Amino acid sequence: xxxxxxxxxxxxxxxxxxxxxxxxxxxxxxxxxxxxxxxxxxxxxxxxxxxxxxxxxxxxxxxxxxxxxxxxxxxxxxxxxxxxxxxxxxxxxxxxxxxxxxxxxxxxxxxxxxxx
Amino acid sequence: xxxxxxxxxxxxxxxxxxxxxxxxxxxxxxxxxxxxxxxxxxxxxxxxxxxxxxxxxxxxxxxxxxxxxxxxxxxxxxxxxxxxxxxxxxxxxxxxxxxxxxxxxxxxxxxx
Numbered sequence: 001x002x003x004x005x006x007x008x009x010x011x012x013x014x015x016x017x018x019x020x021x022x023x024x025x026x027x028x029x030x031x032x033x034x035x036x037x038x039x040x041x042x043x044x045x046x047x048x049x050x051x052x053x054x055x056x057x058x059x060x061x062x063x064x065x066x067x068x069x070x071x072x073x074x075x076x077x078x079x080x081x082x083x084x085x086x087x088x089x090x091x092x093x094x095x096x097x098x099x100x101x102x103x104x105x106x107x108x109x110x111x112x113x114x115x116x
Numbered sequence: 117x118x119x120x121x122x123x124x125x126x127x128x129x130x131x132x133x134x135x136x137x138x139x140x141x142x143x144x145x146x147x148x149x150x151x152x153x154x155x156x157x158x159x160x161x162x163x164x165x166x167x168x169x170x171x172x173x174x175x176x177x178x179x180x181x182x183x184x185x186x187x188x189x190x191x192x193x194x195x196x197x198x199x200x201x202x203x204x205x206x207x208x209x210x211x212x213x214x215x216x217x218x219x220x221x222x223x224x225x226x227x228x
Contacts, residue, residue, distance in 0.1 A: 004158075035218070042204065043159075043218040055213050091158065104149050105206075105216065107158040 002026075006092050006108035013082055013115055021077040021111045025094030032075050033105065034067060035091045043091065049075060082115045089113070121219055122205055128225040135192040137222040139205030140185075146208045148181055148188050149216070153202045162190075162203075167210070197228045 005024040013019050025032050034046040045059040049069045060066070064082075069075040079086055089112050093105035123138045139148070147166045151159040165172045165181045165188070172179045178191040192199055202221045209215045 033216075042220040045215075045217065048213070048215065050213065056215065089157065093159075104161040104164045105151075105159070106161065107151075109158040 004094050004106050004108035006111050010112045015115055016081055018080045021090050023075045023092030026106055029094035031095045033093045034077050036088045038088045084115045087115045122222040126223045131197055131226055131228050133195055135195050135224055137190045137203055139188045139219055141207045144210040146210045149206045150190050151204045195226045197226050200226045
């Protein structure tokens, strides 16, 4: 597609429920990233995909968080047993990678997750 | 932890004035990027400057990079109310898989 698409744009869930957030990157972008941004804060790195593998998942806050990417395209971030501190905007970005560095990221509009 | 730290955290100026934001970082980089974020949603890529470049222009934007001081600045000339947003610097590490790390951001308010 023309841009990075994230769904849903907003999600309200009850504490303890599982949620799935979806990211559809730009076609041909091999690198995909998930970030989390709490209200008024900077971006917190969660996980990086190159193709279908995740060389860096060091930012996932706990084992309740997992992510996968299939076909080198769509990625899903899953949060199990949601807690109120999981409330944030979850941002996905994709980029082209070259040996000398990237061109910069294209971000989706994010999913605003509210855990009540 | 954050690689980049922006300064100031918040900036308020009159329309037509210039706005300058600074970014400092800690490790060796391939490039440094600046992004704009409106209303707390997706970030928009503004400009990328490579480690072997010292200055770059794009429209009303001017970015400088001093790798010896590990710092960069973003200058927005002749600011407009529509420039009101948060601005983030991001650094791409030169080692490993070239991880990009974002700073804490500067909130710019341009008063009409």
